[in-house]
Amino acid sequence: MTTASQSTGSQTAHRPVLVVDYGAQYAQLIARRVREANVYSEIVPHTLTTEQILAKNPAAIILSGGPSSVYADGAPRVGSELFEAGVPVFGICYGFQAMANALGGLVAKTGLREYGATQVSAVGEPHSILAGVPVLQSTWMSHGDAVQEAPDGFEVLATTPGAPVAAFVNLDKSLGGVQWHPEVKHSEYGQQVLENFLFGIAGLERNWTTGNIVDEQIGRIRDQVGDARVICGLSGGVDSAVAAALVQRAVGDQLTCVFVDHGLLREGEAEQVERDFVAATGVNLYVANEQERFLSALAGVTDPEQKRKIIGREFIRAFEEAERAIIEKAKAEGEQIRFLVQGTLYPDVVESGGGEGAANIKSHHNVGGLPEDMRFELVEPLRALFKDEVRSVGRQLGLPAEIVGRQPFPGPGLGIRIIGEVTHERLELLRKADAIARHELTAAGLDDEVWQMPVVLLADVRSVGVQGDGRTYGHPIVLRPVSSEDAMTADWSRLPFDLLSRISNRITNEVEGVNRVVLDVTSKPPGTIEWE
Structure with missing residues (x-):
């Protein structure tokens, strides 16, 4: 081990x-x-x-x-x-x-x-x-x-x-x-x-380009992996997709991608992984439906760090089971998976205390949430890159705009956008609210101006409201639109009032259980982009 x-x-x-x-x-x-x-x-x-x-x-x-x-x-x-x-x-x-x-x-x-x-x-x-x-x-x-x-x-x-x-x-x-x-x-x-x-x-030369990044990382991946088998988790996000595409470019069929559907994704994202990424790369994809497993493990848990640790632990355990299934299928060839690909980025490393003197702001799923007895050696081809560099690498690799241009999304998914216990009902509520917010942002043509817009459910908070001539006691939804270049610093995005009004009206009218929408106007620092 x-x-x-x-x-x-x-x-x-x-x-x-x-x-x-x-x-x-x-x-x-x-x-x-x-x-x-x-x-x-x-x-x-x-x-x-x-x-x-x-x-x-x-x-x-x-x-x-x-x-x-x-x-x-x-x-x-x-x-x-x-x-x-x-x-x-x-x-x-x-x-x-x-x-x-x-x-x-x-x-x-x-x-x-x-x-x-x-x-x-x-x-x-x-x-x-x-x-x-x-x-x-x-x-x-x-x-x-x-x-x-x-x-x-x-x-x-x-x-x-x-x-x-x-x-x-x-x-x-x-x-x-x-x-x-x-x-x-x-x-x-x-x-x-x-x-x-x-x-x-200093007399330096301009020699740090996307083409150089791709060529260097392909060479390093080949040197590290050799002829061994590699497994990669696809989360549906930009980072894992670009990391997987880089590794596949380096080692081809030695890579098998595993999509662990933990039930914490946004609306339509599971289908996007299985359809768009496979169509773009032709990668071997193994799908593991583990929604009930994650919900059971998260039952009763409200502490955000504990959530991250649990999600990281269950993610790896699900990977190990997927590995056994894949190896069993190919055991006649005596194959063994030795490497795990992760889409760790430079901001993840810095914020997780990656290096002497760095403060541990939060444990990233890609950095701090892995168990000590994990049985894979890590391949992290994006560990030195900022987010916009990752997108550039993705375009260089020919990934479609729908994947490369996607808003950043945390590894633990909606599990850390629900403030409180994660349940099936709360996930469905948040998915509906998030889908409305994303749809309206896209319709307003602001996807390129807003770095990210987390939609947060304050599950353990209720507020009095009036809906349908009756008193309600529903949950607040928080909109967190931010503008940034690399997620190290960020400012809240000044969205048009009419857009905010449409989002609020639609969420309170269409999402049962929500009677209030609020806007987070905190910069980073002092606040992080995600609430947990």
């Missing part, structure tokens, strides 16, 4: 741009922006030593922002030896101040804090890090401390009223930084500034 092991698919052939995370809200967004420039990036915790960072053979290093003051007791430090290693380094916000402090510059409070939109003025003609941007540019700031004097050998490039040194560069050592956050879209020329560092200062 082997234990689960991390796939080598999380590695790539590219030297990474390492984003050193100092506790920034936007560390993941920095990595995403680097990848948008077709350069591979990874996030590492600030607790790594300089030796450990350099051992990863980075092509360049970006120091993120963070909430600390560089001169406070216990604040994260960066050793000056990092800047003598010959690796280009770029500091952002706290990382900018940490670089200045480590190299002998002066960081202190100026008495003028800057938060939000801030005008930055270039000192002289913009060049190097500021090449191609205007003398005055709108940026997004978040700081109380500021660099008052640049280290020796650095040229001051920009200033603001609250930051005497808002950007600097040392071209001889390929070092530089800015006080603002170029990674956020509120910084008008932020991507240009990042790319000036990546290409103008």
